[in-house]
Amino acid sequence: MKILNKILLILLVISMLTASLVSCELLGLSSPDNGEDGTDKGNQGGNDTDPGEFVDYAAQVKFNSASGRAYIKATVKTFVDGDTTHFDVSDRKIAPTGVLKARYLAINTPESTGQIEPWGKKASNYTKEALTKATDIILESDTATWNLDSTGDRHLVWVWYKTADDSDYRNLNLEILQAGLAIASNSSKNSYGDFAVKILSQAMAHKLHVHSKEKDPDFYYGAAVPMTLKELKLNIEKYKNTDVSFEGVVVRNSDQTAYVEEYDEETGTYFGIQVYYGFGLNSFGLAILNVGNRVRITGSVQYYETGGTYQISDIKYNAMIPDHEDNILEISTGHTAPYREIDIPTLLSGKLSYDVTIVNDDETETVETKTYDYGFIGMHSSASLKNLTITDVYTTPDGNSAGAMSITCRDVDGNSVILRTIVLKDSTGKTITDSAFPVGSVIDAKGIIDVFNGEYQLKIFSAADITFVNAE
Numbered sequence: 001m002k003i004l005n006k007i008l009l010i011l012l013v014i015s016m017l018t019a020s021l022v023s024c025e026l027l028g029l030s031s032p033d034n035g036e037d038g039t040d041k042g043n044q045g046g047n048d049t050d051p052g053e054f055v056d057y058a059a060q061v062k063f064n065s066a067s068g069r070a071y072i073k074a075t076v077k078t079f080v081d082g083d084t085t086h087f088d089v090s091d092r093k094i095a096p097t098g099v100l101k102a103r104y105l106a107i108n109t110p111e112s113t114g115q116i117e118p119w120g121k122k123a124s125n126y127t128k129e130a131l132t133k134a135t136d137i138i139l140e141s142d143t144a145t146w147n148l149d150s151t152g153d154r155h156l157v158w159v160w161y162k163t164a165d166d167s168d169y170r171n172l173n174l175e176i177l178q179a180g181l182a183i184a185s186n187s188s189k190n191s192y193g194d195f196a197v198k199i200l201s202q203a204m205a206h207k208l209h210v211h212s213k214e215k216d217p218d219f220y221y222g223a224a225v226p227m228t229l230k231e232l233k234l235n236i237e238k239y240k241n242t243d244v245s246f247e248g249v250v251v252r253n254s255d256q257t258a259y260v261e262e263y264d265e266e267t268g269t270y271f272g273i274q275v276y277y278g279f280g281l282n283s284f285g286l287a288i289l290n291v292g293n294r295v296r297i298t299g300s301v302q303y304y305e306t307g308g309t310y311q312i313s314d315i316k317y318n319a320m321i322p323d324h325e326d327n328i329l330e331i332s333t334g335h336t337a338p339y340r341e342i343d344i345p346t347l348l349s350g351k352l353s354y355d356v357t358i359v360n361d362d363e364t365e366t367v368e369t370k371t372y373d374y375g376f377i378g379m380h381s382s383a384s385l386k387n388l389t390i391t392d393v394y395t396t397p398d399g400n401s402a403g404a405m406s407i408t409c410r411d412v413d414g415n416s417v418i419l420r421t422i423v424l425k426d427s428t429g430k431t432i433t434d435s436a437f438p439v440g441s442v443i444d445a446k447g448i449i450d451v452f453n454g455e456y457q458l459k460i461f462s463a464a465d466i467t468f469v470n471a472e
Contacts (some may be wrong), residue, residue, distance in 0.1 A: 004051070051222075052203035057198050058174040063138060063160045069191065070141040074100065076131050082109030082123030082153065082181060085131065087139060094155075095144055103154035104173045105142055106196050110210060113266065116226040118208050118216040123181040130172055130383035134161035138169060141157055142190050151367045153355065174199055178209020186239070220245045222325035224298050229262040229271045233377060234354060234370070236301065236310050239240040244312070250291050251337035251382045252448050253462050254422060257311075258289040259379035259448050260297060261337070267334040267354060270340065272381025272449065275299065275312045286318030288330045290336075296329040309379060339381040341447040342374075344385065344415040347449065347456050350374030375449060375456030384446035385458060387412060388419075388467065393434040403431050407460075409443070419445050420452065423458040432463050436441045 049234045072094060074087035083104040109127075112120035131137065140158040143145060147156045159171035167401040174195060176182050180203040187196040204211045207430050217219065224243035232246055248260035251272075256279060261272040275297055278290065288295055288365060299315040318324045353371045388409035396404045403423040412418045424432040437443075444467045460466060 005346075018024070021219045033315060040263070047402060049205075051202070055198075055202065056178070057195050057202065058171055059168075059196050061171050061174055061192055063140070063169040063171070067191070068144050070144055070146055072100075072139050074137045076134075076137070076138050078266050079124070079128045079131070081112045082120065082127050082176060083107050084128065085159070085346065086266070087137070089139070091439055093217075098140065100137060100157075101154040102157045103149045103158065104176070104187055104401065105156050105158055106173050106187045106192070107177050107184040109176065109182045113228055114231040116228065118217065119181060121218045122209065122216065123176065126176060126179060127172065128304075131159075131174065133163050136169070137161045151219070151357065153367055154348070176287075178203060180204075180206070180211050183210055209464060220298070220325060221298065222298060224326065229273060230262070230264045230269070232301070233271045233273065234356060234372070239301045240303060240310070241301065243298070243300050245296060245315075247294065247296050249335045249337070250289055252461055253289055253291055259380045259382075260295065263338075264426050267352075268339070269352065270378060270381040273310065273312060274304075274380045275315060275354050276304070277315050281315065282317060282319055284319045284322075285328055288317065288328050290333075292335050294331040294335055296331060297327050298328060307451075308454070313422055323399050339382045339384040341384050341386060342378075344411050345416065346374055346385070346419045347378075347385070347452045347458070348375070348415070353376050362468055373456075375451065377454075378449045379451065380448055382446070383449050384444065385417065385419075386441050386444045388417070390437055390439050390441045390443065391416070392439065393437050395434050403433075405434060405437070405438055408446075416459040417453070419447070419460050419466070420450065420457050424460075424463045426463065436463070437466070443467060444469060 002124070019259045020063060022069060035424050060274060061127045072089050072091055074089050076085060077099055077400055078086040080086060085104075087100045089100045092096070092098060094100060110117035121365075128235045131202035140160060140162040142156065142158070148154065151157050157305060160170055161170040162169045166303045169190065169254075169352040174192065176357035177184075177187070177196060182202055184196075188195065188198055190196065203209075207213070215221060222245065224245040225239070225244045229246045231246050232244060241278060246262075246264040250257040250258050250269075251261050256277055258275045258277065260275055261270050262269050275289070277285070281289075297312055297315060299312040302311055302313045303309075304311045315328050321327075340372055350373070351371050352374050353369050355367045356370050357367055390407060392408040394406045394408075396402055396406075405421045407419040407421065407422070408416060426432055445460060447458040447460040448458055
């Protein structure tokens with residue numbers, strides 16, 4: 001019995017020590033099992049005790065230009081997500097291109113640019129709203145020199161900002177942590193560690209956002225993989241035969257297919273994809289896919305052999321359960337397709353390179369640059385070509401596409417491209433023939449980037465999308 005009591009006592013001591021260590025890790029006070037940039041794991045939850053009065057600890061932290069830490073004035077170039085922003089800076093020694101890619105110190109917000117995580121959009125919007133109203137921004141290093149994160153591409157910084165209504169700079173990193181929109185990333189091991197620990201503890205005690213058990217109202221909680229359209233297009237083969245969920249704007253709808261695009265601010269790129277809904281979608285679902293609507297699409301990634309491209313299929317709208325998580329969803333209305341102007345060489349042979357973040361087995365990150373065809377990235381998004389001279393018109397004689405035309409055009413440099421139309425109709429419903437597009441005419445055209453037999457082209461859906469230049 002004495003031996004048994006000793007064993008029980010030892011087990012009790014071990015469990016108490018383990019609980020103590022876990023508590024320290026939650027506040028970043030020990031050496032935790034860190035992920036990207038030292039992210040502390042497991043900062044979810046809080047407790048059921050009275051959290052007490054909420055204190056604006058972030059406001060108590062003041063910027064000190066005499067601290068010895070490196071700092072520089074900046075303006076926003078591009079918003080990326082909650083803890084990453086690209087800034088324009090004047091010192092080319094710090095940023096040779098004039099653009100400093102900033103990774104915020106002490107915090108790690110949920111993802112909103114690749115595979116989406118709960119509260120990621122809210123964190124991203126919080127950062128954007130704060131810096132959009134800023135009249136002055138300072139980036140501060142945690143030391144006297146500038147330091148890069150584990151990717152080797154981003155500077156680790158504190159972001160200070162002030163507005164016309166503020167006399168003092170506010171520390172955005174700490175504000176995000178205080179709002180409960182980030183978990184700790186070595187929060188105690190920096191220049192403002194004492195405040196960071198207080199702020200984190202308070203956010204957890206008040207069970208704010210990432211520390212709560214509440215559901216993020218903007219997050220998709222279904223069985224599909226939530227992501228951005230950019231993430232889907234850059235890794236499309238990875239997601240083949242996978243159910244995914246993403247957002248975008250419907251820019252065209254024709255022949256049981258909706259064309260959805262999304263602008264990525266970080267890269268300045270429009271990503272597109274086609275969504276095939278067939279004949280099974282009810283009227284409620286069809287209304288959601290109206291041109292100009294921003295929508296959430298949930299469906300399966302499939303390779304369309306006939307078209308030689310990927311598409312989303314198996315989408316649904318259950319009118320009996322309108323709030324079903326796998327229904328397609330209307331988010332907002334009134335959006336306009338940009339029909340950005342491109343040229344023929346760009347469409348046919350242009351290349352785009354992107355830094356793709358690879359998560360390693362040990363949870364560290366490396367950045368790999370991948371190159372894609374411009375046409376592939378822009379596939380199924382809107383675009384326009386201008387000052388084209390018609391050199392040939394071919395009309396499909398029979399089959400399902402009888403009456404559709406392939407209009408061959410060239411630009412002033414002699415580059416050729418094909419505009420592929422659907423069967424075009426005039427205002428009376430009569431089929432428009434090749435006589436409407438005389439060889440030698442100069443036109444502007446807008447449509448959707450498509451591919452046929454491995455060559456990129458522009459798909460035209462309406463006669464109104466072809467404009468004759470200098471026509472009387």
